[in-house]
Amino acid sequence: MAALEEEFTLPGVPLGSGPDGLLGVEQSDKADQFLVTDSGRTVVLYKVSDQKPLGSWSVQQGQTITCPAVCNFQTGEYILVHDNKVLRIWNNEDVSLDKVFKATLAAEVFRIHSVHGTEPLVLFKRGAVRGVEALLAEPQQEVEAVISDEEAIKWTKIFMVFKHPILLFITEKHGAYSAYVHVLSSGASSKYTLALGREDRSVLQSFAASVDRKRISLITFSSDGCIYETLLPTHPSDPGKDQVAVRSLVIKGIVSEKAQSGVALSILDRDHLAVLGTPLSGGKDCLSVWNIKFQTLQASKEFPQGTSGQLWYYGEHLFMLHGRFLTVIPYKCEASSLAGALGKLKHSVEPGIPAMSHFVNWETSQDCGLESQKPEPPKRTLRTKNVAVSSQPAVSASRQLLLTIKNGTEKHIEVELRKFLAAKQSPDFHTAVGDIAAGLLGRCQAEPSFYPRGCLTQLVQTHVLSHSLCPGLMDLAVEKADVQLLQLCLQHFPDIPERTTCACLQLFLSIGDDRLQETDVSTESVFHCGDAGQEEPMEMQKEILENGVQAAGDQCSDCDRGLQGRPLGSNEEASSSPVTPKRAALLNSVLHSAYSEACLLPHLKDIPAQHVTLFLRYLYFLYLKCSENAALTLPGTHPPSLNQIMDWTCLLLDANFTVVVMVPEAKQLLTSLYKFVKAQISVYSELNKIQVSFQELQKLNQEKTRTELYSIEVLELF
């Protein structure tokens, strides 16, 4: 779990006096020490663990620092550029920047990059790159222009890949963005045009990038409020050629694009992204850490005094300007397990149904595009295009559908949805389905009369929906008493909260039989007591007697007899289901659902007494049925298991014991249940005794087969 720890402020000089906040925060050659360059005239060296500045340098009045100071890791000296062209190199002992080494360059510098393992690299505004050593040898050397005159570098970053530096910079020209990847060791440079969405003229506001061995992942925040990822190869297949890099949506709508101070991104690790900006709902600036794999918010923090919209991340610290001072937020990310949070899982999975479909497969949904590129890295860019082409229509189709949902008729939506679902599943199918469901729900909430049952059923049947993807769906279905949809949800959702499960249960118990009759509920999990009653009444009776139960139970209500359409003798009362098959099917789906006891108990208390009694009676009936055969299972496809029945009985009694004891009709039921359980216990204790005897017998048998100390045997060798 990622967590932002308590922040602290680095005291000292007030910063951010210039118009652009800070120029930069850079690592120095000592761990824990950072060079902070103000956009005015000051450079401060901070020791973070001590929370104090170690040194501060300023340029003369009238000069402006134009490029953040960096540390040359090979020599330990600091380098900065002021007034675009003047290079200054100094070290800790120097007091004034006026008297230190100075070199005036021929061209304007954009940034100096310095990373461990290589000399600092100077990126000129026209896109040329030079090593500092070579530059200092001949400061006035000619610097070529790599990018055209109208292009301007927006952002840049350096990476070390296999010990070789790779420089990435983004340029903008009339709203078109290009990425240049420059491999220093080979001098190869390649240009990628960043493809933006078709319809909008969005502006890229901020950038972040990370690298693994083969590709650079460029994260961009676009003015449409979404964050996109673009993958660029570190070693292009054909350098020199212009290529188009397609972006994919990472996360959307988490910060407002209209933030005053802009939005800053920082990649914390493979899955975590820090975003600084104003939330959509407005308000103060807020730093949030997102898990981009699961699209969940991990941590967030508000900054009431405003920020400069800049964010730096080194090691385990996030740096930002909060008010007038530099604030450091230690950041920790620990591994967490999803399974730990899930509680009790479903007990039995029918062998025919593939179990995987219950869970959203994040690996495939997220990495699908990447995975497909892996086998043939050289053709990567091309592949991206293909993927983009195939996924683009899906995205737009879902968008189209969302538009339809907003104002179309129920029929129309259903037709469109069917079309959408019939199309080939795209990598972001999960999210698209989630969006559609959310869209439908939104409209349902807005228009009480609107209830597209068919659409919702179709969506649930895709097996990709889960409760957390559309939190309001089941509540809505409960509200509309749509038992059919609820049954589907209970069957397909792995993550239903106990509160909702209980609401379903209550609905299933309370809904009128006449209404149930109309619905089309799948009753495959129901044991057809009608058949059993016909075939084996004698046997059943005998077994019950054997188990020590007086079969003359008169506890069963006879409300269902009419529905059963068969007269039943008093001896068989216990064997006739107290609920209709359809209701039984619904209750079975509740029995099958996953839950954790502690969360379920308080909600079970809310069920009225007569419903509790009915459910208990049904459970008792199932229990009796289970006990009829040696395997302790119910017949039929996918029936509730004995454990589920027992667990629910115990839970129900635990939650409602005082109530149930007071209800007269339940008392009888409790008594017979108690008698039956007691009889079962005595049977099982006898069985335990027999088991011991059998074990002894088996042991004796084994000893017999074990040979004595001496024997003469016949052996045939062949």
Place this chain on the structure above:
Amino acid sequence: MGEFRVHRVRFFNYVPSGIRCVAYNNHSNRLAVSRTDGTVEIYNLSANYFQEKFFPGHESRSTEALCWAKGQRLFSGGLNGEIVEYDLQALTIKYSVDAFGGPIWSLAASPSGSQLLIGCEDGSVKLFQITSDKIQFERNFDRQKSRILSLSWHPSGTHIAAGSIDYISVFDVKSGSATHKMIVDRRYMGVSKRKCVIWGVAFLSDGTVISVDSAGKVQFWDSATGTLVKSHLLANADVQSIAVSDQEDSFVVGTAEGTVFHFQLVSVASNSTEKQWVRTKPFQHHTHDVRAVAHSPTALISGGTDTHLVIRPLMEKVEVKNYDAALRKITFPHRRLVSCSKKKQLLLFQFAHHLELWRLGATAATGKNGDVLPLSKNADHLLELKTKGPENIICSSVSPCGNWMAYSTASRFFLYRLSYEHDSISLQRVPKTPAFLRSALQILFSEDSTWLFVASSQGPLHIMQLSAGCFQHLHTFQPPSGTVEAMCLLAVSPDGHWLASSGTSAGVHVYSLKQLKPHCTVPAYNFPVTALAIAPSTNNLVIAHSDQQVFEYSIPEKQYTEWSRTVQKQGFHYLWLQRDTPITHISFHAKRPMHILLHDTYMFCIIDKALPLPNDKSLLYNPPSLTSESGVVRRRTPHAFKISKKYKPLLFVELLDERTLVAVERPLDAIIAQLPPPIKKKKFGT
């Protein structure tokens, strides 16, 4: 091959002694193992882990410490206070020196190998100089309060660490004074325990001292400052042993719970130079205390009270995935403890301090494969003969006719004459054994029981003639001049013309008994011989080597036989070569010279030389299920190797007559039942 009647014998109540120390020698890739009864065994790790030498134990000489010095010299120290050096050529004890410090608990040879350090009961640490033929006391270090249980040299040889009770001392070798005393926390899980015994220390070249103690801790100390750097709580019981690899990048510790833990020096983060010791792998191959561990470059070796020697290869160090990469568990000695009189159907069992003579039972019934026949007469325990004195028995033998029995300890040789009257047996020692017959490494009677062959340590082979009640010395074959090599294996031809002997390293010598002179030497082979036998009528010598090769050498023609050449040309079946226990006995039946019976611990095999050899595609081990199938299947896969794995672990198999076998089994359960109870560990759910 046909049906055999098998006497399945399980009454040989043999229990190996627990392992006390192990010492690994990097130069020769050999492992010395000492057992609680004082026996010292040498395993050749290059020769398929064959136990090539052993020194018999002695009741008063319990070994507490074992170490190699000056390359190939082996020293031990024990509770009798003596330092013992072993003669690895003659297989005798070279000398013993009293250290005058009470029982010796620890030994350590200096990195150069020229000095020997011992830790004594009285708290003294004594330094001995190793001279070319002896050791010489040099000086004492500062005396400590209590016994010195463990010692370790710094690889530079300037300092030593000594583990005592409750503390570890660091000595400067030059001055002999203690520079640091590091007190170990006595508390164990917050409870104050009485004493904390430092069972082992290891001094690393960077100055770190690793200690293992009775509180279950592995601790890292800085010897320069005398401070505790790091502590690992490993077990609820004692950690009893430690061994560090030569590269000092990994070490192994053994606990009283039977677990062996591997520690490795690993980088804190990838591509970072900072490294730390991390407990990487636990191994649970033992049920009882792991008293000793060793670290070879490719394997972790451990042994303890449960008598197994376990060699666990480190998979990351094994370059080729051959059979050496498999776990080895050595439980039984690689020599014969049982001899048999075919005529009288007697079995002689050799224990450490006594012999047992049994007569096999009989049956009148017949049956088919797998039947257990009803006994008409049960096996009789005829005799139990206890040795005099504290020495263990080295070897023993009963003559084929059953009238003679001989055994030897390290200093005495005994020959007995047995006489039978109905069911009773009487035993009479043959007096006046000549002085040169002091100790024997191997005793063998000729087929007609008129000759006795004794291989004595130092190398000479004595030949005696036996006649009613007395015996006389006939001849002695002296080893080739200038060599001292003990002969461990003997074989005589059934017609009494030839005698073959094999030593620990050099080849097999064949002597003519008619002319009483050496006949020839079998071409040398790289791997030690594990068993020898001469076939009847053809006088072919069959030799099994520790790499599982079997050769047949014709003595009269002085060359390998045609069959042996064919076998070598085609090669043995890969499964045959992958067996991990050596063949310890080869035997023939007089009427069937074409059939060779041989066995190791897990199978016995009759090789029918008339049948074709199996190739790698054919089934070497015929599955037992074939018996139930039709003969068609059986005929399709006939090959020379008729193997049965029905009886195991096997200590002895012999052909009593054409259709009768005796197989002596020693089930592991029976051994475990006789061991002391292990430390009880709470298991989940009990």
